[in-house]
Amino acid sequence: xxxxxxxxxxxxxxxxxxxxxxxxxxxxxxxxxxxxxxxxxxxxxxxxxxxxxxxxxxxxxxxxxxxxxxxxxxxxxxxxxxxxxxxxxxxxxxxxxxxxxxxxxxxxxxxxxx
Numbered sequence: 080x081x082x083x084x085x086x087x088x089x090x091x092x093x094x095x096x097x098x099x100x101x102x103x104x105x106x107x108x109x110x111x112x113x114x115x116x117x118x119x120x121x122x123x124x125x126x127x128x129x130x131x132x133x134x135x136x137x138x139x140x141x142x143x144x145x146x147x148x149x150x151x152x153x154x155x156x157x158x159x160x161x162x163x164x165x166x167x168x169x170x171x172x173x174x175x176x177x178x179x180x181x182x183x184x185x186x187x188x189x190x191x192x193x
Contacts, residue, residue, distance in 0.1 A: 096158060103158045106149055113145035 096104050121138035125131070156164065176183075 102149065102153050105161055106153045109152070110145070110149045113149065114142055117141040117145060 097107060099107055102110055117138055120141070121134050124137065125134045152161070
């Protein structure tokens with residue numbers, strides 16, 4: 080008698096970033112959060128008594144804008160681009176040294192003599 084062995088596929092995505100239709104990493108959160116926000120905004124407008132056509136126009140137009148901008152950001156900045164931009168904003172543009180030039184030269188002369 081032969082044993083029937085079941086063939087299991089191996090997960091080859093270990094260590095890779097999550098990807099959905101070309102969107103990678105943090106863009107998925109922007110995508111999902113933007114669409115969820117547009118859905119909630121549309122529901123609030125509808126319950127507040129706004130016209131159905133206004134709700135449909137704003138919901139559809141806003142969702143289209145969120146999808147378009149998310150894919151544009153993904154194309155422009157890549158997988159880690161938004162994190163690089165955020166880090167660049169926290170990095171100082173220049174370092175200010177308020178010591179006089181004479182004092183800087185004295186300190187360097189003393190350290191060189193030692």
